[in-house]
Amino acid sequence: MTDVEESTVEVHPVSFPPEILARISPDLSLQRHLSLGFRPSSRGFEEFRDITINTGDVTRRIQSDDNSVKIPPNNGKQGLGSCVLKQGDVFVITQITGGIIEDITLSKNDMELEDDTELLEITKEHSDITKYSSVYPVVEINRGRMGACTDEEMTISQRLYDSLLHSHILTQDVLRVEPGVRITNEDGSVSIIYPDTKENKEITNALKPKKKWSYVLYAKIEVFGRTGPVYDMCWNSLIAALQSVKLPRTFIDERATDLKMTVRARGRNAVVMETYNLLCDPNESTNLQLRENSISYASTYGIIDLDPEADITNLENNDDVDEPMDEGLETKTVLLADIDGEAEETSIKSTISITACPNGRFKQFSVVGGGAKITKELLMRSITLSKQRSRDITLKVQTV
Amino acid sequence: MSTLVIPGDEISVDPERPVVLGPGMYNDPVSQRIIPVNAGLLNISDSKKGQTIYVDYDSKRYTPAVGDLVVGVITGAFADSYRVSLSSFSTPVSLSYMAFPNASKKNRPTLVIGDLVYARVCTAEKELEAEIECVDSTNGSDAGFGLLENGMVIDVTLGFARSLLFNNEFPLLRNLAQHCKFEIAIGVNGKIWIKTDEVKETIACYRSISDCQGQSQEKFQEIIKNHFAQVTNTVEE
Amino acid sequence: MNTRTGYLENVDGSCLYSLNSTKVIAAVTGPVEPKARQELPTQLALEINIRPACGVPTTREVNIQDKVRAVITPTLALYKYPRQLCQITLQLLQAGETESYFHELELVACVNSTTYALVDSGIALKGIALGTTIVITEGNKLITEPTDENLKNAKSTHVVVYMIENSKPTNLLLMDSYGDFDQNDVFKVLEQSEIKINELNKNFREYMKTKLNNL
Numbered sequence: 001m002t003d004v005e006e007s008t009v010e011v012h013p014v015s016f017p018p019e020i021l022a023r024i025s026p027d028l029s030l031q032r033h034l035s036l037g038f039r040p041s042s043r044g045f046e047e048f049r050d051i052t053i054n055t056g057d058v059t060r061r062i063q064s065d066d067n068s069v070k071i072p073p074n075n076g077k078q079g080l081g082s083c084v085l086k087q088g089d090v091f092v093i094t095q096i097t098g099g100i101i102e103d104i105t106l107s108k109n110d111m112e113l114e115d116d117t118e119l120l121e122i123t124k125e126h127s128d129i130t131k132y133s134s135v136y137p138v139v140e141i142n143r144g145r146m147g148a149c150t151d152e153e154m155t156i157s158q159r160l161y162d163s164l165l166h167s168h169i170l171t172q173d174v175l176r177v178e179p180g181v182r183i184t185n186e187d188g189s190v191s192i193i194y195p196d197t198k199e200n201k202e203i204t205n206a207l208k209p210k211k212k213w214s215y216v217l218y219a220k221i222e223v224f225g226r227t228g229p230v231y232d233m234c235w236n237s238l239i240a241a242l243q244s245v246k247l248p249r250t251f252i253d254e255r256a257t258d259l260k261m262t263v264r265a266r267g268r269n270a271v272v273m274e275t276y277n278l279l280c281d282p283n284e285s286t287n288l289q290l291r292e293n294s295i296s297y298a299s300t301y302g303i304i305d306l307d308p309e310a311d312i313t314n315l316e317n318n319d320d321v322d323e324p325m326d327e328g329l330e331t332k333t334v335l336l337a338d339i340d341g342e343a344e345e346t347s348i349k350s351t352i353s354i355t356a357c358p359n360g361r362f363k364q365f366s367v368v369g370g371g372a373k374i375t376k377e378l379l380m381r382s383i384t385l386s387k388q389r390s391r392d393i394t395l396k397v398q399t400v
Numbered sequence: 401m402s403t404l405v406i407p408g409d410e411i412s413v414d415p416e417r418p419v420v421l422g423p424g425m426y427n428d429p430v431s432q433r434i435i436p437v438n439a440g441l442l443n444i445s446d447s448k449k450g451q452t453i454y455v456d457y458d459s460k461r462y463t464p465a466v467g468d469l470v471v472g473v474i475t476g477a478f479a480d481s482y483r484v485s486l487s488s489f490s491t492p493v494s495l496s497y498m499a500f501p502n503a504s505k506k507n508r509p510t511l512v513i514g515d516l517v518y519a520r521v522c523t524a525e526k527e528l529e530a531e532i533e534c535v536d537s538t539n540g541s542d543a544g545f546g547l548l549e550n551g552m553v554i555d556v557t558l559g560f561a562r563s564l565l566f567n568n569e570f571p572l573l574r575n576l577a578q579h580c581k582f583e584i585a586i587g588v589n590g591k592i593w594i595k596t597d598e599v600k601e602t603i604a605c606y607r608s609i610s611d612c613q614g615q616s617q618e619k620f621q622e623i624i625k626n627h628f629a630q631v632t633n634t635v636e637e
Numbered sequence: 638m639n640t641r642t643g644y645l646e647n648v649d650g651s652c653l654y655s656l657n658s659t660k661v662i663a664a665v666t667g668p669v670e671p672k673a674r675q676e677l678p679t680q681l682a683l684e685i686n687i688r689p690a691c692g693v694p695t696t697r698e699v700n701i702q703d704k705v706r707a708v709i710t711p712t713l714a715l716y717k718y719p720r721q722l723c724q725i726t727l728q729l730l731q732a733g734e735t736e737s738y739f740h741e742l743e744l745v746a747c748v749n750s751t752t753y754a755l756v757d758s759g760i761a762l763k764g765i766a767l768g769t770t771i772v773i774t775e776g777n778k779l780i781t782e783p784t785d786e787n788l789k790n791a792k793s794t795h796v797v798v799y800m801i802e803n804s805k806p807t808n809l810l811l812m813d814s815y816g817d818f819d820q821n822d823v824f825k826v827l828e829q830s831e832i833k834i835n836e837l838n839k840n841f842r843e844y845m846k847t848k849l850n851n852l
Contacts, residue, residue, distance in 0.1 A: 130789065158700035
């Protein structure tokens with residue numbers, strides 16, 4: 001535009017500051033960064049974001065006189081466990097709530113219990129999926145607008161549910177309600193007897209209702225400041241929160257245990273119905289028993305081909321633009337750990353998401369190809385990293 | 401030479417000589433690989449000018465290509481052009497008021513919404529709206545294009561329409577002509593317009609053409625005979 | 638496995654697909670004019686709808702949709718159809734598995750039937766996507782194309798989809814595994830599924846050949 005000579009026009013290459021290039025061409029911006037050996041977030045290729053985990057902070061508990069933490073009276077529906085997870089700039093807040101439902105289906109497992117056989121050993125390996133349970137997660141990604149849930153939220157919720165169910169972390173047995181009985185003693189004082197000791201068990205068994213109940217757990221997962229894919233954070237936060245869950249003990253009032261009512265329904269014969277008022281104990285709670293060796297943590301990886309034409313070092317060496325640049329340049333494929341940022345999310349089409357136990361077993365493994373080719377070596381590398389990451393997060397959760 | 405190809409198959413092309421890619425072939429902009437993108441019979445013809453490759457496959461959805469003869473329905477009229485639908489739910493194409501014989505600013509065509517036209521595709525770029533014309537733009541004559549009055553339209557697959565239009569050996573029209581007199585316009589967009597003197601003959605033709613689709617050529621005679629017998633009988637009863 | 642393309646009259650491509658007791662109809666329409674919010678300036682937009690065998694679609698179907706989209710998108714020559722839309726509707730007729738626990742068999746049925754329907758529709762494809770389900774039993778045995786009972790008693794379940802170019806599985810498009818397994822299992826499953834997918838590809842070519850010969 002400036003130097004216009006006779007019949008020759010000098011064309012100036014258009015250049016943009018990095019932050020503008022990142023907006024208008026995230027793909028090129030990412031390639032330029034990668035060619036220099038680091039990522040737009042200035043992390044290394046296999047570097048994870050720092051993660052901080054706090055559990056139990058959001059749960060509403062009251063501090064009683066003797067300084068022990070107690071769950072307040074909560075009608076069975078209030079925070080039972082929680083977790084605040086911060087990874088990079090993203091916050092994930094998980095609240096576990098629960099309810100009690102009546103078990104209408106008497107499964108085969110229950111029949112075994114009826115025969116007074118001991119509870120199935122919780123750590124015992126069982127593959128039959130019908131013996132396991134999950135929590136019902138609702139993921140909400142806050143973006144500062146209202147409206148119906150997005151496909152991403154639905155997909156993550158469903159994946160969390162499936163992964164939790166198939167990771168065998170929760171058995172149906174640990175969610176079964178073993179109600180105690182509130183009895184009025186001869187001196188008029190009221191006490192609650194739980195079936196913990198053999199002696200107590202006999203008492204409660206004598207007054208045992210015919211109905212069965214079990215806990216249902218819900219997880220409300222809120223994501224604030226989403227900067228990239230969030231499945232791994234939601235999973236880690238959910239698992240950490242589950243480890244802090246305390247289930248309130250429940251009891252039935254002695255007077256209500258054999259309450260019978262005669263009901264006449266549609267002119268038929270009298271139907272006997274039992275109604276129980278299941279109450280939650282304000283003071284007593286038990287820890288939710290998870291299967292320890294099934295506790296796993298998730299991490300995400302991206303795979304991308306390096307574009308030799310976007311290589312800055314090549315650009316500088318090659319001042320003569322007319323010279324073909326693709327000679328002798330090989331496309332290199334790299335693995336990026338913990339995808340974050342708009343450029344990485346939109347440009348990277350091949351991703352690996354691994355949910356691994358610290359001992360090296362996997363609970364969920366998902367590979368989505370479509371961009372760069374996923375080779376065995378890259379898979380191996382991501383597997384190694386995921387195990388390391390899982391051990392790191394385990395330490396963080398344990399120190400809380 | 402024709403062999404079965406499946407999308408993504410390797411095609412041996414001489415890279416030194418010019419290559420013309422026809423329907424069903426694709427040159428990937430990034431990898432510069434030439435691959436078939438449809439399943440069908442591969443045709444490679446080699447001439448002095450270069451190689452021509454295309455895949456012969458049957459489908460139902462029409463994508464405009466320059467030079468194609470099409471039957472379209474007018475769906476809208478604007479200040480200087482009509483909007484024409486070549487197949488349902490596809491992006492409509494435009495038909496300029498100037499693309500008619502003897503057209504001028506004063507002399508506007510008199511087509512109305514719902515009219516059928518026989519036309520030729522004159523521009524078809526995938527990024528732009530395709531255009532059709534009702535005039536032979538080389539000499540300005542009507543060349544058989546224009547409004548199709550009365551008659552009936554039959555929807556067929558694109559492969560069947562091409563056989564009818566281009567394959568002189570295809571016996572269907574000759575067989576049909578033995579039974580009645582008809583006017584026909586075949587669009588490679590899978591629409592066939594047919595008009596006869598009597599409604600019952602039109603119906604017989606409609607049914608015959610629909611039913612001959614996907615049948616072997618030996619059966620055509622019999623199918624047509626049955627349909628014509630049926631309509632004549634119905635009237636007599 | 639049983640497939641029949643061109644099963645539906647009024648769509649551009651369709652396929653009735655059944656494997657053991659899983660049954661699905663795939664319908665493809667396109668390229669057609671998109672709604673304004675779906676339109677992409679340079680490439681083909683994809684709309685996938687999955688309708689379950691009973692009841693209304695839930696998050697479970699959205700999850701399957703998401704995976705089918707991830708698998709099908711890389712097989713399409715998207716830039717050949719700017720500002721166009723391809724609509725894929727999958728109606729499950731029979732799930733063939735306990736829906737509250739699994740989605741594996743339905744996912745594979747959806748992917749494979751969509752591939753057949755897309756080829757039938759004549760939409761430009763860069764390759765074809767074919768997949769299979771594999772379970773690892775308590776006794777570390779691999780079972781391909783499992784039944785509902787196999788799934789229930791499996792230690793881990795895996796879905797693997799490969800992109801097939803030039804008659805060879807070239808690119809891993811999807812691996813979706815749940816349960817309890819280690820890295821050796823992952824590679825064993827990939828190896829086994831490659832063999833199975835090669836077989837599926839052979840069936841696919843055979844099917845296309847007979848279809849063309851009948852014309």
